[in-house]
Amino acid sequence: QVVPSTSVPVNFDLNPGDDDNEVAGHLRWLAQKDALGQDMLLLGPPGSLRRQLALRFCEVTGREAEVLTVTRDTTESDLKQR
Numbered sequence: 682q683v684v685p686s687t688s689v690p691v692n693f694d695l696n697p698g699d700d701d702n703e704v705a706g707h708l709r710w711l712a713q714k715d716a717l718g719q720d721m722l723l724l725g726p727p728g729s730l731r732r733q734l735a736l737r738f739c740e741v742t743g744r745e746a747e748v749l750t751v752t753r754d755t756t757e758s759d760l761k762q763r
Contacts, residue, residue, distance in 0.1 A: 704734070707734050708734065708737065708738060708741075711734065711735075711738045712738070712742075715738075715742070723735060732748060
């Protein structure tokens with residue numbers, strides 16, 4: 682059973698009044714992971730949803746974002762150069 686956290690807003694969504702429960706759920710999950718100090722990794726099919734979620738989360742929390750596209754050709758040294 683998941684216990685709601687007081688540090689994670691229940692109405693954490695894209696826009697006030699937005700009823701997209703799936704997006705709001707993802708943003709709440711990101712907020713929960715952040716509150717617990719845990720790392721997050723967004724996986725999914727091609728498209729912009731993951732980027733939009735990450736950028737919106739950073740916007741709401743007042744953080745900077747850096748976009749890093751990882752492909753099968755990305756090496757460990759590519760990641761360490763950032």
